[in-house]
Amino acid sequence: MVATGLLSASALQWIDQLGVLVFALSGASLAARKRFDIVGVGVLAGATGLGGGMVRDVLLGDTPPLALRSVAFMILPAAATLIVMAAHGWVLRVERIVLMFDAAGLGLFAVTGATRTLERGNGWWAAILLGTMSAVGGGVIRDVLARDVPVIFRADSELYAIPAALTAAAATLCWHLRALDAIVAGAIICVAFTLRLLAIRHAWTAPTPRDRMV
Amino acid sequence: MVATGLLSASALQWIDQLGVLVFALSGASLAARKRFDIVGVGVLAGATGLGGGMVRDVLLGDTPPLALRSVAFMILPAAATLIVMAAHGWVLRVERIVLMFDAAGLGLFAVTGATRTLERGNGWWAAILLGTMSAVGGGVIRDVLARDVPVIFRADSELYAIPAALTAAAATLCWHLRALDAIVAGAIICVAFTLRLLAIRHAWTAPTPRDRMV
Amino acid sequence: MVATGLLSASALQWIDQLGVLVFALSGASLAARKRFDIVGVGVLAGATGLGGGMVRDVLLGDTPPLALRSVAFMILPAAATLIVMAAHGWVLRVERIVLMFDAAGLGLFAVTGATRTLERGNGWWAAILLGTMSAVGGGVIRDVLARDVPVIFRADSELYAIPAALTAAAATLCWHLRALDAIVAGAIICVAFTLRLLAIRHAWTAPTPRDRMV
Numbered sequence: 001m002v003a004t005g006l007l008s009a010s011a012l013q014w015i016d017q018l019g020v021l022v023f024a025l026s027g028a029s030l031a032a033r034k035r036f037d038i039v040g041v042g043v044l045a046g047a048t049g050l051g052g053g054m055v056r057d058v059l060l061g062d063t064p065p066l067a068l069r070s071v072a073f074m075i076l077p078a079a080a081t082l083i084v085m086a087a088h089g090w091v092l093r094v095e096r097i098v099l100m101f102d103a104a105g106l107g108l109f110a111v112t113g114a115t116r117t118l119e120r121g122n123g124w125w126a127a128i129l130l131g132t133m134s135a136v137g138g139g140v141i142r143d144v145l146a147r148d149v150p151v152i153f154r155a156d157s158e159l160y161a162i163p164a165a166l167t168a169a170a171a172t173l174c175w176h177l178r179a180l181d182a183i184v185a186g187a188i189i190c191v192a193f194t195l196r197l198l199a200i201r202h203a204w205t206a207p208t209p210r211d212r213m214v
Numbered sequence: 215m216v217a218t219g220l221l222s223a224s225a226l227q228w229i230d231q232l233g234v235l236v237f238a239l240s241g242a243s244l245a246a247r248k249r250f251d252i253v254g255v256g257v258l259a260g261a262t263g264l265g266g267g268m269v270r271d272v273l274l275g276d277t278p279p280l281a282l283r284s285v286a287f288m289i290l291p292a293a294a295t296l297i298v299m300a301a302h303g304w305v306l307r308v309e310r311i312v313l314m315f316d317a318a319g320l321g322l323f324a325v326t327g328a329t330r331t332l333e334r335g336n337g338w339w340a341a342i343l344l345g346t347m348s349a350v351g352g353g354v355i356r357d358v359l360a361r362d363v364p365v366i367f368r369a370d371s372e373l374y375a376i377p378a379a380l381t382a383a384a385a386t387l388c389w390h391l392r393a394l395d396a397i398v399a400g401a402i403i404c405v406a407f408t409l410r411l412l413a414i415r416h417a418w419t420a421p422t423p424r425d426r427m428v
Numbered sequence: 429m430v431a432t433g434l435l436s437a438s439a440l441q442w443i444d445q446l447g448v449l450v451f452a453l454s455g456a457s458l459a460a461r462k463r464f465d466i467v468g469v470g471v472l473a474g475a476t477g478l479g480g481g482m483v484r485d486v487l488l489g490d491t492p493p494l495a496l497r498s499v500a501f502m503i504l505p506a507a508a509t510l511i512v513m514a515a516h517g518w519v520l521r522v523e524r525i526v527l528m529f530d531a532a533g534l535g536l537f538a539v540t541g542a543t544r545t546l547e548r549g550n551g552w553w554a555a556i557l558l559g560t561m562s563a564v565g566g567g568v569i570r571d572v573l574a575r576d577v578p579v580i581f582r583a584d585s586e587l588y589a590i591p592a593a594l595t596a597a598a599a600t601l602c603w604h605l606r607a608l609d610a611i612v613a614g615a616i617i618c619v620a621f622t623l624r625l626l627a628i629r630h631a632w633t634a635p636t637p638r639d640r641m642v
Binding site: 031032034035036037038039040041043044046054058061063064065068069070071074084085086087088089144145146147 | 272273274275334336337338339340343344354358361362363364366367368369371374375376419420421422423424
């Protein structure tokens with residue numbers, strides 16, 4: 001979703017594009033499972049792939065949002081829409097690959113969202129919040145539009161927002177220490193990636209409120 | 215929702231106002247069918263009539279949105295609220311007239327949304343996206359607030375977003391050809407109007423994802 | 429949610445902070461009743477406490493929103509999250525106290541929302557709309573995220589948005605009469621507070637659309 005000076009390394013730019021595509025695929029795929037038509041598939045693809053970054057940019061006052069400034073950001077959700085329209089079954093069969101790229105996009109979006117926030121002179125709290133929102137916002141919009149409870153709220157969902165928040169916090173700390181170059185950013189994203197995949201494999205979930213009255 | 219140099223013709227301005235009123239009536243009417251109170255009727259009237267244009271203006275960085283700059287834009291949802299509070303049955307009986315003005319508003323909002331986006335120096339992709347969003351965004355917000363699946367996503371709904379997107383694309387093309395005067399704009403809106411009414415009459419729906427596994 | 433010149437009185441600032449905390453508690457508490465995990469509790473706490481003011485500031489073009497400019501605004505939803513995670517039962521037991529602070533926050537947010545809008549040169553209609561939205565917007569976002577019908581729409585809910593709108597209108601009128609000092613603002617907030625508590629006690633509800641056909 002973002003391209004900052006930090007991310008000049010073309011490897012990171014590729015992950016960025018793959019992240020948008022994979023987020024868009026998750027939106028398009030949910031629309032197909034809900035039996036929506038091509039409009040629903042396209043809107044959910046665009047909202048999931050680009051929504052988190054759009055909300056971030058609007059809150060930063062950085063308008064029009066990055067996602068509207070290049071046709072590349074429109075092409076990726078359009079491609080996800082066509083893929084799901086033509087071969088939804090195929091997307092379900094490669095679900096594991098999608099989950100892997102999603103885990104890579106999760107960390108990347110958290111790092112770039114936090115960086116964009118800091119570069120505009122905002123505080124560490126805003127960077128952590130908007131970094132996390134860049135990573136998880138698209139999925140929340142997807143679920144609200146599809147009339148689902150947001151997946152990240154569910155007690156039985158594997159850790160997702162928490163790795164994103166930890167990643168945004170790590171990137172914010174390194175930025176303040178002037179240590180956030182491409183290598184450190186890549187390392188943080190790798191940790192987020194590993195944490196997310198471990199959470200899926202071992203079904204790690206987040207704590208829930210304690211029921212008992214005190 | 216918008217009034218640009220292009221739309222100096224007072225006929226188009228009247229359709230603009232009628233479009234907001236009719237969109238507001240569709241929101242107010244849904245609230246009445248859901249048995250909401252006057253607050254729900256008023257919020258759905260305002261969100262449906264003005265929401266699409268507000269989101270467009272926020273994304274364009276054109277704040278406060280046009281809808282907040284003139285009391286006229288508040289009066290129309292307020293009128294829709296009073297009409298539905300006093301005589302909801304009457305609104306249901308004139309549903310066909312409402313659908314006709316809605317079809318006129320659909321095309322107009324798509325044209326003016328695309329034009330506003332282009333006038334601010336944005337690309338054709340942004341114009342098509344925000345033109346379409348101006349036309350269909352209010353309805354999506356209405357459905358989300360009323361806890362319905364957005365109508366435009368439903369496989370059994372007649373074409374709505376697709377005529378809006380085609381209209382926005384046609385207006386964008388004509389704008390780039392320097393051919394978008396009031397007459398051409400009116401012609402595009404008439405085509406959108408006809409397409410939408412034909413879709414309703416013949417129950418034309420949009421394609422859905424292919425189920426079979428590949 | 430706001431701190432304007434008007435509200436230099438530290439008593440009002442305290443109510444402001446308490447308002448955010450109490451709104452955040454209502455979001456966190458709904459998340460606990462829905463059995464969401466800590467992510468859901470935290471997101472609903474933040475969205476309910478800060479969402480109304482964030483939407484207002486984005487519409488005013490006043491970005492980044494006030495809620496992102498000070499870490500204090502993050503601490504309050506974080507505190508609400510921890511309270512509900514540790515002792516949700518306790519929050520339910522003090523529900524009456526929460527309702528009282530909520531009623532105080534309601535009026536305060538409506539007054540400060542209207543004032544911020546007027547100070548930026550907007551019309552009375554925008555002030556009433558954004559004042560009301562500051563007060564009720566967080567709750568609507570909370571309900572949409574939790575997949576509930578917004579409480580303020582429900583025919584059986586006690587008056588909430590209407591006292592907020594009356595408060596915003598009174599503040600707007602006094603502002604135009606150059607009479608909105610801390611004492612007048614406090615008086616308006618007290619009237620809103622009383623009206624809301626009376627509505628709860630006597631189960632005052634808003635009118636609903638008339639069913640009969642005409």
